[in-house]
Amino acid sequence: MKELGERLRGLRESVKLSQVKMAELLGVKQSSINRYEQGLSAPSLETLVKYAEYFDVSMDYIFARTDKPQGKLYEYHPKIAAGSEEMKQFIEMCFDPQSPMSEKLKQTLLQMMEVDK
Incomplete structure (x- = not known):
């Protein structure tokens, strides 16, 4: 949860929003924003989706699975036996x-x- 909190704080600070303003935008309490950023609690899925939509980033980025805001791009290549x-x-x-x-x-x-x- 530490990485998640750091990522959420980084997103908020990148656009110079206070925790109070971020809380208003997401419909949560300022104390909740503080707990998320400190890694003391995890936001709900609904709140994470709001973060992703507001900052126009992927959930992979929010969860620190990638440093690319657009997320990981997976290419699926099914295995088909020749002559199947x-x-x-x-x-x-x-x-x-x-x-x-x-x-x-x-x-x-x-x-x-x-x-x-």
Whole structure:
């Protein structure tokens, strides 16, 4: 909770807000802001969301999981076995057989699956 408190204090001080003004903006008591910043108590999820919205930062940033205000950007790359029959069937179902581009798009997607492996 120490890192959380430091991050919340840093955000507040970065825009030169007093604890009293921050409390007004978040709809909590000034004493609560002080306890959050001292690491003596944790804000509710609702209050954390208000911090994130007010300062336009991610929850990852507030929780000190990253130093980037926009947060961590995760890229999900599913593992698909080359030649997976289930995936081929799924791709087959996704395309409209009446569309003139359907077959070309489908073949391109299937080729991409094979190249990635």
